[in-house]
Amino acid sequence: MKEKWRFLLTEGDNAYRNMAIDNAILVANSKGLVPPTVRFYYWVPSAITIGYFQSLEEEVDLLMCKKHGVDYVRRITGGGSVFHENELTYSIVISEDHKKIPKNIMDSYGRICGAIIKGLDNFGIKSVYHPINDILCNGKKISGNAQTRKHRTVLQHGTVLLDVDVEKMFSLLRVSDEKMVDKLVSDVKQRVTSVRNVLNRKVPFSEIVNDMKKGFEDEFNSELFSGDLTEEEIYLADDFEKNCFSLEDWNHKR
């Protein structure tokens, strides 16, 4: 018997709401209120997320964000800054004690990234896991991933770039020269790719959803059934959105 996991297609939300929903699922799952959950979503308006330990002002050009109408939010996960536009974003929430989740954090990145790699493969794109937290296609980044563990529960979220405007991306993000010091290709703009770049056509979010969903089902030998956020999760998400992710105190805390 395949285990049944919940699948949420919440589609487009603003940055604060998106992060609040992931956090709400994490809390609800840790209390045993909801099953392991895979969620697909995107960002309206386009947004930047920064890693929990990053300095907002060092990573993001806030004036350019304002000019382009781009929101920004601090994640509860570590990792780097990401510009979210034309992508499929996923999150998975599952108990740390679940038998399909490796105890070792690095191993669990590999396992969850396996679902993304299988999903991309279903869509005709070959990619490989590049530790610590990237997935590469033809040597370029097509997916970034970030994980946290809280209340004995794993939250990993990440991106699949459907299309990318590198000029816009790097006008919003500040990338230090030091970050590129040991990379073979030092121009950041040459280091990212997208589904569109690989397949030479525009792919909308809705077109890739089923193949990506199947990637999770195959990797974890589980069945994803379509569900909705529970009332408790909506209540929690409202609270996190209002009292955490939309606040200056949170976003500017480092």
Added chain:
Amino acid sequence: MLSKSEYKIPAGKLVKINLEYDKLSKKIINIKITGDFFAYPEDSIEIIEKELKGVSLKKKDIRKKIDDLINSNNFEFIGLNSEGLSDGILRCLK
């Protein structure tokens, strides 16, 4: 003295240091550690920042302090380690 540094840890992540230190005693007054690394639990970095106050800017002293904190609190770092963090901090003196 105020100083800052950026250091890409070999096979790891980028760590950025904002340091305030006493020029005479060469001790840390205040430090802020930011970057695209992963650290568990999430308050581990704030604890290290707090505990590094008063520590001498010598590699072995900084490393020992960080290692002791990691071991006694079971901190887990990914893309970050005590050696890389100490090297990043000491870059502020260059």
